[in-house]
Structures are given as structure tokens and as C-alpha cells.
Amino acid sequence: MKQEQQTKKKKIEEKIYELEPGPFELLDDNERDRLENDFQQLLNLVDRGTIIVISKQSEYEYENEKYPIIFNKFLLATTTDLQYNQAKLERPKIAKAHPDYVELENGLLAQSAVFYRFPDIVPEGFLAEYFGLGDIVFKWEALDPVSAASAIDRTRKRLESANSNDSFTIRKMNKVTQLQGIIGGQAKLLRFWTYVTYYGESKAELKDKFNQVRSIAKSRLFDVDIPRFYQGALYNFRVDVDFFMPFYNSIRPHYVDTITASWQFYPLISEDLIDENGIFLGFSDSGSPVLFNPYRRNNYNIIVLGETGSGKSMTSKVFLKRMIEKFGVKIYGIDPENEYVKNAKIFNAEGIIVRKNQLLGLDPFKLYRITTTEGRLLDVDDVAEILSTFYIPQENIALINRLRAYVNDFASESESIFEFVGKIKKSDTELYNYLKGIEAPPDSYVFDGDIPDFQHNIIFGLKEISGYGASRLKALITTLVTIIFQKYAFSDREKGYIFIDEAWLFVKYPITMSLLENLSRRARKYNKGLLFITQRPYDVAATEAGRTILEQSATTILLRQKEASIKTLKEIYNIREEEANSLINAEPGHGILRSGNYLLRIYVQPSREEFELFRTSGEW
Structure with a gap:
């Protein structure tokens, strides 16, 4: 009792x-x-x-x-x-x-x-x-130390008195000797x-x-x-x-x-990810559903890495659709392969497919005049940086500095970029020879026309931009659109995602990568996240801004990879050799999820309806 x-x-x-x-x-x-x-x-x-x-x-x-x-x-x-x-x-x-x-x-x-x-x-x-x-x-x-020492000593004496040379007694004796050295100290x-x-x-x-x-x-x-x-x-x-x-x-x-x-006896092991109020992504290696809530991480940025056919676009679309269903998030997107614009209604967004001769109205001088709660859509430095990056050789510092001075002098009195170039033509022939491409197609189509309505969900599809100089033109449009996205997205604190697919296309353009890196750092403050999707992590990691995005994002989904990517992934994400190598032959949708403290194998599971809507091939 x-x-x-x-x-x-x-x-x-x-x-x-x-x-x-x-x-x-x-x-x-x-x-x-x-x-x-x-x-x-x-x-x-x-x-x-x-x-x-x-x-x-x-x-x-x-x-x-x-x-x-x-x-x-x-x-x-x-x-x-x-x-x-x-x-x-x-x-x-x-x-x-x-x-x-x-x-x-x-x-x-x-x-x-x-x-x-x-x-x-x-x-x-x-x-x-x-x-x-x-x-x-x-x-x-x-x-207590005295009792522990006495217990170890009794065990040692008992083993010594046994006077046995069998392997079991020898192992026990070695263990007792080790215990005598550590008990009362660090253990x-x-x-x-x-x-x-x-x-x-x-x-x-x-x-x-x-x-x-x-x-x-x-x-x-x-x-x-x-x-x-x-x-x-x-x-x-x-x-x-x-x-x-x-x-x-x-x-x-x-x-x-x-x-x-x-x-x-380490017991604190959970190979499953079940976040409170999370969206269903698929299954872990144990067969348990993965319920993922990005808003329980220290930032809301997500990286999806995988080669062509690995399921990265399907994974991203499933994520966006379910985030809209669960949280009603806002969506702003750059879609180089037009894989998202055709499903724009599902994402509650307007899909704009950029076609040849289409006027986009992305005139930086007109955008400079528009203000949001975050300030001007573009400031003078943004305008100067865009023009110098895409039209002036980067080694010509003197010419870049002259351009910056002209932008600062003429920005407030130039109604359009074409009017600004006209002023340069009269003032500086050398500089005009670099900027005159602005006045001719296809560049002129980017700047001419009415400004799109960015105050609602919107996705830009860039696949139909092709031919000589297409990558540069895509980067120019992406840079302008990203700046605008950021200003509108950061004008409120509603939940939202800015996504960019095939992000490796823009690694040659420091201003574009720098904008994305800045967006990734600031997004959480405004309840937003960056969804960064790419098939060539080694190219992205080769740039300072790209590596920062890969390293600092709280969540990464690694799908099937080319062998050339494995070294980069091991360096950035500390995954083991066998796990990294398992990604080389992974089935579509199978991979590794690293999020906060969690690191687990996953299989992304689209519903039948989602599979039919989002698939780009016949298999999953």
C-alpha cells in the first residue's frame, strides 16, 4: 500500500x-x-x-x-x-x-x-x-556516480573471476573497461x-x-x-x-x-510528413500520405528539380491547384513551355500566350509612372538596369554609366521608351547605335501596346517566342514581368505564389536571377512564396543568385536527375551517395522531399482528373 x-x-x-x-x-x-x-x-x-x-x-x-x-x-x-x-x-x-x-x-x-x-x-x-x-x-x-561505479566494478570482478577466454566474455570485458572510462565524465x-x-x-x-x-x-x-x-x-x-x-x-x-x-535507443524518428492543415501531395516511402503545409516552414519557397519527363511540371501543377483549393492563394507565373497557360482557369488566372507580333505593353517608362502600395512599378534604377543588361555590352562600363545618367535625366519627361530612344538619338549617337534595336521588331512588340492588367492572377506563356535571339527576348520579358509581379504581389499580405518554370533558361542574365533571388528573400514577409522549377540545377548553382535560391528555400523536391546534376545536389542538399544515385533512375513523380527538418522519399499522386488535365505524356 x-x-x-x-x-x-x-x-x-x-x-x-x-x-x-x-x-x-x-x-x-x-x-x-x-x-x-x-x-x-x-x-x-x-x-x-x-x-x-x-x-x-x-x-x-x-x-x-x-x-x-x-x-x-x-x-x-x-x-x-x-x-x-x-x-x-x-x-x-x-x-x-x-x-x-x-x-x-x-x-x-x-x-x-x-x-x-x-x-x-x-x-x-x-x-x-x-x-x-x-x-x-x-x-x-x-x-548516481557512486552506485554506477560500484555496479561496473562488480561486473568487472565477476568477469575476471570467470577466467574465460570465450569471445562473449572478452566483449563484455571490453565494454566494462570502456564504461569505467566514461561514466562520471561525459556520460x-x-x-x-x-x-x-x-x-x-x-x-x-x-x-x-x-x-x-x-x-x-x-x-x-x-x-x-x-x-x-x-x-x-x-x-x-x-x-x-x-x-x-x-x-x-x-x-x-x-x-x-x-x-x-x-x-x-534514439526514438524521435518520423519518416512521414503529416502537417496540420496540409495539402495532400502523395505518399512517403512507408506508404503514408504526405500532407504538406508550406506555411509551417521558415519560408514558403519551394524548389522542384528534375530532368525532362521526371514529373516536375505535374508536381508543380498539382501543388498549385491544391494550394488554391486549400488556401485560395494568388498565382503569378512565367511559363516558357506553355504548360500552365492552357490550364489557366484551373489556377484562377488569365493565361497570356505571347505570340509573334503580339504587343505586350511592357514599356518600362510607362511602368515607371504606375504606382502601387509598394511604390512605383519600376524605379529609375530598374529601368536603367534593364536597358543596360539587354542592350549594352557589360564590359563597356563608361557607356553603361552614360545610359544611367540619361535615364535619370529623361525618365520623368519621357512618355514611352520610344520617346526616350528618340532623345538619345539626338544626344548620343554611340549609345543610340546600341539602343536602336528597341524601335524594331521583335523588341518593339515587347514595349508597344497597352499594359496588361496585373491586378489579378496571370500567367505568361513564352513558348511561341522562337528563332534567333529567342532566349534573350524571353529573359527580357521575364525580367519586366517579374518586377511587376513582385510589386503587385507585395502590395498585400494575401497568400500567394510566384512561379517560374524552366528557370535555367535565365541563368545568363544576372538581372533576372538577381530579381528572383530578391523575390525569394522578401516573399515570406508578404505571405508569398517562390516556386522555382528547373531541370538543370548545375547551371543554376553556377550563379551566385541561383545558388542562394537553391540553398535558402525551405522546401526542395528532387525528382529524376541526370548524372551530371548529382554532384551539385550532394553539395547543396547533403544527401547521401545512395540516395543521390537513386534519383538517376527514379520513376516519374518519385523522388526525395527535403523540407525543414524532414527528408523523405515521396511519390507525388495526382488524382485521375488532375492527371488528365496536366499530363504532357501518356505515362506517370
């Missing part, structure tokens, strides 16, 4: 904290070491604690399809005050206890299987292999218990769950057992040594130092 009162008192004093999990499988050694070091610090700080991984099953429905979800919640019960968010542990109470299981108030049965023998080599983070089968419990108590000695509590509607279902647990355990050379008569205590996280003495062999504590425990 006294012992029960002490246990109740202890439980009242315990607080429940929620721990943050993250991916583990695809991380490189340095990233794993960082996570395990953080966990070791927690073990060194908390002298008595219980980590419980609660598994809950539910369903997610999209487009009349239902997908099963296993959601794991990671909790820590301890009397130590910590800087984690506090939570509640809600479990049904025991209605009736039986020797080898308990009945719960919700009608389910529960049973706990305890790990009681461990192999010499314990797999890193092995507890994650049991996620989804039931609740995982890891309970520990730190021994503590823990006694611990770990077990799985699983549920079922019948004893037959419990037996099936136990067989699954035992099968996994045996494959790793663990032993598990179901301690009889103490199922109620285990369900309530009680593992008092004296209380379990009659069944000591199957329930006795084991010992481990905090350094070893930090990697063997």
Missing part, C-alpha cells in the same frame, strides 16, 4: 512534454550525429524519465479516395523541468486485468511485450521498426526497460500483434516476452524492480551508458 501511494505521488509530480520527431533514414552521418548528441544531452539531464511513442491510426480522404494514416505522438514523462511544450497523455483506463492482457474501458484489449535480451550489436534507432504496431515505451533511471549509467504495448479487439488479434513484434525482434536477435500477472503495471508504466522480482528474468532492468543509448 505504501509503495502504491509513493507511485501515485510520483505520477502526480510528473509532467508530460511533447518531443519533436524528424526523419532519420536519409540523413547523412553528420546530421544523425547532431540529433543523437541532442538526445544524449536530454538523457544526461533527465535522471528519471519515460518516453512513450503513441501510435494512432486514422484516414485521410482526397478526391473520394481514402488513405490510411499512422500518426505517432512522442511524449516524455518526467519530474524534471524542461523547455518543451507540455502535453497530455490520454489513454483509456483499465477495466479488468487478466494474467497476460488487460481489458480497457473503450472495449479494446491491451498487451505488453518486453525486450529482455539484447544482441551485442543493437541497430541504430531500432525502436522505430515497431512504430505502428503499438505504443513504444523506453523508461530509464540514472544511477551517465542508466538502467532501463523498453517494451511495446499493442491493442486488439480479441485475444487472437493480440496474438497476431505479438507475432509481428517477435518476428521483427528475432530478425535482429532480440528476445521479447509477455510477463504474466504484470500487464496492468506495464500498461501504467510501472517497472519497479522489487515489484517484479518473482519474474526477474523477463522484466529485470538492463544497463547502458547515455552515449550508447543516444544512438541505440
Whole structure:
């Protein structure tokens, strides 16, 4: 009775904290070491604690399809005050206890299987292999330095007295020697218990769950057992040594130092991405739906990288469509291959296909006169930078400086770019010889005509611009449009995305890349994000602005890659050799998602309707 009162008192004093999990499988050694070091610090700080991984099953429905979800919640019960968010542990109470299981108030049965023998080599983070089968419990108590030293010394003397040269004794002796060197210094000695509590509607279902647990355990050379008569205590996280003495062999504590425990028993593993209020993107490698909410990241920018036919455009279209459905986001787009403009209505946008001889009205001097809450659509420096980049050799600094001075002098009195060029013709023949191309097609078509209405969602399709100088013309249009997009998008704080497909086309134009880099840095402040889609990451990374965009964006989706891209991806995203190489032969829509703390394999899943709307080939 006294012992029960002490246990109740202890439980009242315990607080429940929620721990943050993250991916583990695809991380490189340095990233794993960082996570395990953080966990070791927690073990060194908390002298008595219980980590419980609660598994809950539910369903997610999209487009009349239902997908099963296993959601794991990671909790820590301890009397130590910590800087984690506090939570509640809600479990049904025991209605009736039986020797080898308990009945719960919700009608389910529960049973706990305890790990009681461990192999010499314990797999890193092995507890994650049991996620989804039931609740995982890891309970520990730190021994004080004197008790720890005495326990190690007793073990050493026992092994020495055995006077055995078998490999098992030698390995044990080496372990004891190592422990003597670290206990009391950078590590503590823990006694611990770990077990799985699983549920079922019948004893037959419990037996099936136990067989699954035992099968996994045996494959790793663990032993598990179901301690009889103490199922109620285990369900309530009680593992008092004296209380379990009659069944000591199957329930006795084991010992481990905090350094070893930090990697063997590292539990905070989640290979699934299930964001609150997230959109359905597809499935993780575990078969769980990926629910992604970019607004839970430190910025909302997204990079989609993949070679032709990898599914990058399908992925981007699915993302945009579902973001519109979920959040009503605004959309502004540059579409060099006209893959989005034909679906402009689905994106609540006007699609403008830029054709030969079409007047676009993107006159920088007219745009200079228009103001938004962000200021002028173009300022004097923007106008000068555009003209110098696309019409003056960049090595001719003197001529660029003269052009800047003329723009500054004539901007306010020039009604159009053609009027400005006319003034230059009278003032500076040398400079006019470089600018006179503005007055002739195809450049004149870019500047002539009425300014488009940028106050609603709009997508520019550039595919029909072809022939000599097409890439330069596309870059000129993209530069002007991007500046305008940015000014209108940043004039409010509604959720929105500016996207640019085939972004590698513009790496030769520093002003274009610089604008996109500036947009990516400032977008979050205005509740906007940049969706940057490209098939040649090595070209983009070769520019300072491009590399910044790739490195600083919070979310990256890596689809099938050419072999030439692998080195760049490994440098920028720290993915392992085997994961990088797996991208070379990936199926369309299959790849790796890196977002915040998450790194996982994914498969993007369009609905049947989306596939028919967005496909550019017959396969997916």
C-alpha cells in the first residue's frame, strides 16, 4: 500500500512534454550525429524519465479516395523541468486485468511485450521498426556516480573471476573497461526497460500483434516476452524492480551508458510528413500520405528539380491547384513551355500566350509612372538596369554609366521608351547605335501596346517566342514581368505564389536571377512564396543568385536527375551517395522531399482528373 501511494505521488509530480520527431533514414552521418548528441544531452539531464511513442491510426480522404494514416505522438514523462511544450497523455483506463492482457474501458484489449535480451550489436534507432504496431515505451533511471561505479566494478570482478577466454566474455570485458572510462565524465549509467504495448479487439488479434513484434525482434536477435500477472503495471508504466522480482528474468532492468543509448535507443524518428492543415501531395516511402503545409516552414519557397519527363511540371501543377483549393492563394507565373497557360482557369488566372507580333505593353517608362502600395512599378534604377543588361555590352562600363545618367535625366519627361530612344538619338549617337534595336521588331512588340492588367492572377506563356535571339527576348520579358509581379504581389499580405518554370533558361542574365533571388528573400514577409522549377540545377548553382535560391528555400523536391546534376545536389542538399544515385533512375513523380527538418522519399499522386488535365505524356 505504501509503495502504491509513493507511485501515485510520483505520477502526480510528473509532467508530460511533447518531443519533436524528424526523419532519420536519409540523413547523412553528420546530421544523425547532431540529433543523437541532442538526445544524449536530454538523457544526461533527465535522471528519471519515460518516453512513450503513441501510435494512432486514422484516414485521410482526397478526391473520394481514402488513405490510411499512422500518426505517432512522442511524449516524455518526467519530474524534471524542461523547455518543451507540455502535453497530455490520454489513454483509456483499465477495466479488468487478466494474467497476460488487460481489458480497457473503450472495449479494446491491451498487451505488453518486453525486450529482455539484447544482441551485442543493437541497430541504430531500432525502436522505430515497431512504430505502428503499438505504443513504444523506453523508461530509464540514472544511477548516481557512486552506485554506477560500484555496479561496473562488480561486473568487472565477476568477469575476471570467470577466467574465460570465450569471445562473449572478452566483449563484455571490453565494454566494462570502456564504461569505467566514461561514466562520471561525459556520460551517465542508466538502467532501463523498453517494451511495446499493442491493442486488439480479441485475444487472437493480440496474438497476431505479438507475432509481428517477435518476428521483427528475432530478425535482429532480440528476445521479447509477455510477463504474466504484470500487464496492468506495464500498461501504467510501472517497472519497479522489487515489484517484479518473482519474474526477474523477463522484466529485470538492463544497463547502458547515455552515449550508447543516444544512438541505440534514439526514438524521435518520423519518416512521414503529416502537417496540420496540409495539402495532400502523395505518399512517403512507408506508404503514408504526405500532407504538406508550406506555411509551417521558415519560408514558403519551394524548389522542384528534375530532368525532362521526371514529373516536375505535374508536381508543380498539382501543388498549385491544391494550394488554391486549400488556401485560395494568388498565382503569378512565367511559363516558357506553355504548360500552365492552357490550364489557366484551373489556377484562377488569365493565361497570356505571347505570340509573334503580339504587343505586350511592357514599356518600362510607362511602368515607371504606375504606382502601387509598394511604390512605383519600376524605379529609375530598374529601368536603367534593364536597358543596360539587354542592350549594352557589360564590359563597356563608361557607356553603361552614360545610359544611367540619361535615364535619370529623361525618365520623368519621357512618355514611352520610344520617346526616350528618340532623345538619345539626338544626344548620343554611340549609345543610340546600341539602343536602336528597341524601335524594331521583335523588341518593339515587347514595349508597344497597352499594359496588361496585373491586378489579378496571370500567367505568361513564352513558348511561341522562337528563332534567333529567342532566349534573350524571353529573359527580357521575364525580367519586366517579374518586377511587376513582385510589386503587385507585395502590395498585400494575401497568400500567394510566384512561379517560374524552366528557370535555367535565365541563368545568363544576372538581372533576372538577381530579381528572383530578391523575390525569394522578401516573399515570406508578404505571405508569398517562390516556386522555382528547373531541370538543370548545375547551371543554376553556377550563379551566385541561383545558388542562394537553391540553398535558402525551405522546401526542395528532387525528382529524376541526370548524372551530371548529382554532384551539385550532394553539395547543396547533403544527401547521401545512395540516395543521390537513386534519383538517376527514379520513376516519374518519385523522388526525395527535403523540407525543414524532414527528408523523405515521396511519390507525388495526382488524382485521375488532375492527371488528365496536366499530363504532357501518356505515362506517370
